Amino acid sequence: MKPMDASMDGDDTMKNAIRHSPLSIVLTDPRIEDNPITYVNTAFETLTLFSRSYAIGRNCRFLQGPETDTQHVGRIRDGLESEKEFEVTLTNYRADGSAFRNQLLVAPIHGEDGELTAFFGLQREVPGGAEAAGEEDSIGLLRELQHRVKNHLAMIVSMIRLQARQEVTEDSLKAISRRIEALSVLYDELLSGGSEGTSEEIAAGAYLSRIASVISSLEPRGAVRVNVECDEVSLPVDQAARLGLLLSEFLTNALEHAFEGRSAGSVEVRFARRDEGGVRLIVEDDGNGLPEGSNWPFSAASIEAQRDRAEHHEGALDTTGENGKPGVGGSIVQALTQSLEADLSVERLEQGTRVTVEL
Structure with missing residues (x-):
């Protein structure tokens, strides 16, 4: 698949990304x-x-x-x-x-x-x-x-x-918007014939490719290339929906944090069948790597704890994380991985980070 450029003008990005x-x-x-x-x-x-x-x-x-x-x-x-x-x-x-x-x-x-x-x-x-x-x-x-x-x-x-109800940061609003748009892509994929024969299954490779395209266009950053390679694999709708949301979190996390202080970089998204059965989703970047001591997303609070924090927070609420701690995204990743009964690994590379989900 042709690489996607993650750079777009800010105002036009939010208006045009989901026009389809x-x-x-x-x-x-x-x-x-x-x-x-x-x-x-x-x-x-x-x-x-x-x-x-x-x-x-x-x-x-x-x-x-x-x-x-x-x-x-x-x-x-x-x-x-x-x-x-x-x-x-x-x-x-x-x-x-x-x-x-x-x-x-x-x-x-x-x-x-x-x-x-x-x-x-x-x-x-x-x-x-x-x-x-x-x-x-x-x-x-x-x-x-x-x-x-x-x-x-x-x-x-x-x-x-x-x-x-209360003031939230601009980054938090963008994260909220992105998660709902990821679901809208699922609806569109099913209604436009992306499901195989019935609405019980969906062409997950095509769906995940569209998620990657949408998330890339929503991030007005520099010349960061997003390369996508997805096999044609059909999955039950529920599993595909969860994988789509996971890809949304992984890709956004990479685009927002992996290339700070850099003008260029690349992110690889790969989705394929495993030889031993099941499927594997990999998101790998050549960015700066995780901060020292980071245990993202495993140290993230539960969804319930994040909700309680939000209800009682004073001032502008940042749901993307504060003081180096994982935000709501890390909590959602944990919850989705558990609901899929999948294995999640996060590796520090010589340059960059690799996140793998095996289902």
């Missing part, structure tokens, strides 16, 4: 008055023409207009009050005043204690007539995908909603 994804993703926080939006992805901006900065902090009703059916609005209200998954197709409006048919699927996200922490919404424009025959098929697929990934989303949604 057709699914708009919205997160809201029902624990805050009026259930405001706490996150939208780039596809939301493309679909609605409303900016991320405009949407965050507002209730989704700003998308309604003269031809929005009040019965459909009532179904949304009842669905949210029920705290159960629901779907509806309604007329919404873009920022330029044009109307579009919006196929909406909303699912509640609960914490480990059962408390409702967020609503996760998928939006997709429906072309032409309203309730077309193919619409039920597509909403059925969206519903299935929703079930498959919302457990992964629940792991980080408690961190996402913090941006509506």
Whole structure:
């Protein structure tokens, strides 16, 4: 695969990186008055023409207009009050005043204690007539995908909603955005035919290649080359989703920390079958190497401890780690590796670092 250049202009990067994804993703926080939006992805901006900065902090009703059916609005209200998954197709409006048919699927996200922490919404424009025959098929697929990934989303949604409650650092917001965009690539890969015959499996090599491309474009650094070599291997959707999130963490960690003080470097991403069975994912850089005494990610706190720290932190919250300690990324890596029952190794090389996951 052709190497990717990780350098892009900062403002254009966030707007253009996920333009290929057709699914708009919205997160809201029902624990805050009026259930405001706490996150939208780039596809939301493309679909609605409303900016991320405009949407965050507002209730989704700003998308309604003269031809929005009040019965459909009532179904949304009842669905949210029920705290159960629901779907509806309604007329919404873009920022330029044009109307579009919006196929909406909303699912509640609960914490480990059962408390409702967020609503996760998928939006997709429906072309032409309203309730077309193919619409039920597509909403059925969206519903299935929703079930498959919302457990992964629940792991980080408690961190996402913090941006509506307290000040967080710019790097923390970028990390939040990247994790959700990685999930949006999974949706897109499945909906665009990346799954093999059914939605039970996905072409994991193609999916991981796209994750690498997205993460590279989101990091406006210097001339760091990202080379990707992924075998054509099909995996169950759940496993592929976890590997995609792991690759997102590994690659971002390398791009952000491995090349400080340097103008160039390279990162190798390799995904292949193992001779003894299973698969192997390797992310290797030729950067500065891990700091002396670092035990990333094994010394990271648990997800629960990170959540507690975030809830009680004073001042601007840095979820990427402080004073050399692993941040939320290290905690997520630990949790994902354990959930996969995979082996994780981190090696110091003569120049750089190699991270390996064997499943």
